Amino acid sequence: MTGGLYHTPPEVARDLIAEINHLRAERHAVILAHNYEYGEIQDLADFVGDSLGMAQFAAQSAAPILVVCGVHFMAETSAILSPEKMVLIPDPEAGCSLAASITAEQLRAWKAEHPGAVVVSYVNTTAEVKAETDYCCTSGNAERVIRAIPEDRKILFLPDMFLGSYLRQTTGRDMEIWAGECHVHAAIKPAMVDQQRAARPHADLLIHPECGCVTSTMHYLATGKISREGTHILSTEGMIRHAAQSPFREFVVATEIGVLHRMRKMNPDKQFFPIDDSISCPYMKQITLEKIRDSLRDLTHQVTVEPELANRARTAIERMIAL
Template sequence: MNTELIERIKELKEERNAIIMAHYYQIDEVQAVADYTGDSLGLSRKAAETDAEVIVFCGVDFMAESAAILSPDKTVLLPEIDAGCPMADMVSVDALRQKKAEYPNATVVCYVNSSAAVKAESDICCTSSNAVDIVNSIDNDQILFVPDQNLGNYVSQQTDKEIILWEGFCITHHRVKSNSIEKVRELHSDAEVLVHPECRQKVVELADFVGSTAQILKYAHESKAEKLIVGTEMGILYQLQEDNPNKEFYILNQGLICQNMKKTSLSNVLKALEDNKYQITVEEEVRVGAKRSLDKMLELSK
């Protein structure tokens, strides 16, 4: 059945001049059928550069929104309309405006894990790959960082700027505890521990390497270690094993699963291509403001 689905997906891609983009946290089958897999920064760049007329975005809603913001002339489809992001829901435009009023001189740095409307209300976006560089490039010593307090705290350890943290977090990464690292080190004393900066500070401090999904993939490939323990969403295992067939990988916690990222299936992808489900659009006034913040990030990330 999967073979038939995949063949039909390939046919429709050709017919519609479509590209399938997938985040590293998607299920293995979806990553395998994608034309491009990446983290938030890589996917943003690809969405801005592609010549395809249709972008099938296998991720969560804010990612598809970013593609629609950067490529308003293209059809952007989100195969699973209920694939949201709890962290993105932890900040609203009204709440952000209130916080900006409290800190009128602060530059607002918005993690891409946020809605288009929140991006439009911010000064510049960032991803986990470039957050430190983005913050350090800003000519202002006071930064309001939304919505991830853990990533913001990670950035604060690598800058002299004042970082005002929003009380948001990724429910998947936030559940990782420092004692998990201590336990796995007892079982695998020869392994390196790699974690995402969305994890809590104590977890970050105990890790051998901290980075975005793309940075974790790069580090794992270049590392001389034959055994690596990964503290991020388990979907990354697919690409890790593809890139490093002779290395062993373990997930730090069995609960490192983003249910929203796992909602997209091959059937969803096929349905998206067949019936234009579900087309993502952004109101023009919001799109222009959000694009300004994303463009600033992309310009500084070259």
């Protein structure tokens, strides 16, 4: 159990997993885990994926209790889409620096400066911000959402400035971009890309569009400083699909290190290297086996969203899912 992908010693994990499985069956609960969670949590989850996949699974599940192993906005999204279910988060303090970078009040003021603009919010936002939004998106479907909006409409994109910059360059749309960032992805710098490119010239380079290196990487691609062959800007789910299909045997992955666990598990004959071992989200890593056990046992840390607010936020999320 190395590389920051596991947290709990095997002998301790076995007992905790046995307790969790007993409680899961007793409660008729399902466990959802994000790609950035510890390896042992991904291994025991009923579903592992990105924010969109988690939301879709939660909405389709018949289970009365959903345990969301991710950050708080993900549990909120499940509560919005599944108001009849009990949604639990093992640690209510598992927040998100990107979601915290804009408030509903700030968004309302920004909208007032651009009347008639279409608001597109990355799913990494609070329920209050989603309620002020026209469309939600994930990194996986953001470009599709942008292209679905009539070309004569200005777009306000929030809160991630790196993903927004990437979308503006790829679509050529008239977009205003909020100056927010995920502090983990923003820590991925062009120098890391250069170092890994030099160290592993034959590896496929997979870059998440939230990364601080995206704008410079796109410039490098345009000028030929980085070869387009073997360089891919992809969502986490896009990375996972690409790695499974690619003839490459080595991959450098520029996103949170938790996704390496699923990649290695699905492709045991290939090698995956983090862009840097430091790219780990402390909020995601607040979720542990002990906290999952306690949450299921005591039904603690329930996440709810006030019905009127949930109804407004649900429209933007459902538009995202429809696309």
